[in-house]
Amino acid sequence: MPYILQQLLTESVKQHADKPAVWARNRTLTYRELNERSNQLAHFLRKQGIRKGDRIGLFFPKAVESLVAMFGALKAGAIYVPLDPNQPADRISYIITNCGIRGLITTEDRLKLLDPAAIPCVEFALLTQESANSGSQIHTFGWSALNYFPAGHSPELDATTTDLAYILYTSGSTGRPKGVMLSHQNALTFIEWCAEMFSVTCDDHLSNHAPLHFDLSVFDVYNTIKAGATVHMVPDDIAIFPASLANWIEKQQISIWYSVPSALVYLVLHGKLDAQKLRRLRIILFAGEVFPQKYLKQLAQILPHVELYNLYGPTETNVCTYYRVDRARLPQMDKIPIGRACANTEVFGVDEKDRIIGIGEVGELFVRGPSVTPGYWGDPEKTAKMCVPNRFQGNFEEKMYRTGDLVSPDENGDYYFLGRRDNQIKSRGYRIELGEIEAALLSHAGVCEAAVIAIPDEEIGNRIMAFVMPHRTGTTTAVELQQHCATKVPKYMIPEQIDLLDVLPKTSTGKIDRVTLAKGVRPVAV
């Protein structure tokens, strides 16, 4: 039984050496190539002084090298940190210094975006291309530097299942992203459940639609490698064209698709989905946000042969509940549940009186078990707030994760998601803290007060809108503020609309009155 993630690869290579493990940008790597290249990378990293527990950043657009980087880092005993290649340099530099990344695997053009003075912890960069002439002050190697290292075996490593494997940064309410630490055990608990639940085999072709810093990709990559299957990374320039994406799914013979609902909504609306052409597709999984019921019903009709599953779980717990869409019941259902706990996971709702809730009652969802994160990188305070002692059993000390999601179980034991306890929202499946956007706005010299609100939207979940009171009227404009946000937060967090007001409405307690602001919202111009 594998207890660290790289064993999934070293096991599969024995039987599937010459099968493609990964497809990206019209290139593939076989299991043998992936295993050998990641061995070389692990030795290279050791040569640069990387030791167990050191952090390696992955900062480049998806490519076959993404998997080499992930497995190479793990084989060296390092913790990898996927960095979104499309996020502003300011945010990336923050993440790099926050978790003290010592080595970056990147491309020449991405490296140029970073100011070496802002990331003093980085000791070297390895480019996924041949050229090593980056002109950067950071000591830089080309990909061919790996050729000089042994391919046949990985470095010696003492590791246990509770060691960290990767850190995924998500939006933080205090204005800075926070790093969710995930151990080998966290990931494997989920992967073991998936392998059995979805009977993934070496004949499967899995899609990878989600970015690698988004935990949906954990399913795609590690289920593939465990089964000896092939993962196909959706090209960026195809992902935004539903008709092209549908053709790509057919051409790559995808059998298991996993994405946020908004990607599937676009496929339903504009993809000209055809059950005959997509006959190889056997499972569609979705997670990250609520699937609008009317489009889910259409999807179920268009692709009658495909099993549909709703997966649920914050990054801190991987996936913790699932629901298999029941086609017979779907037409009568107003919404689908997030379902029940995955294997080796327990979930329960807790109400305001600190009681575990029963059927039909409402409470906050708690999660316990080996899939739950050990906490946030370098933030014991936040960890203590979210990963709390399990007060419902007194036999031994353990932590459980409070999701902040309000839920209610039905008579079948399936939980329904009702909403959030705080200011976190989802847009296109991305988890967004409105506080992080407010902090970005407030960092602009001309802004006195700012409030960001979410306007529910059928296709993408939520649209983001901001209200700003400038220090002096006329000193800034909406566009200027949006451009300012673009340097601080990812594109999907930039407010679509910013209204400049002379004064923001306040509640009786002196807080900004978001309810009044939301009521007065004009329809977003399309």
Add this chain to the structure above:
Amino acid sequence: MAETGSVKELVRKFILETAQIKGVKEVGDNDSLTDSGIIDSLGIFRLVSYLEETVGVHVGDEEITQDNFRTIADIERFVNAKMAASNQAAPAH
């Protein structure tokens, strides 16, 4: 209906207006609109509605592909071909 030569500028104007909030200040004819996140799927469908309104072409879902919409030059080529086809189809005066 807009003149053929101006399709490129119409598209550029639309893209710069929607992408300026992301800090995009210029877009070349052959720059990829999709790789760098200048435009997302929502933006593509807004652009299509805009083209349908300003240029008067009808764009089918199956035509909204990366071959036709990857760059401003691609879009111009696609729209001009659509317009030429609809002109040919129209009866002679």
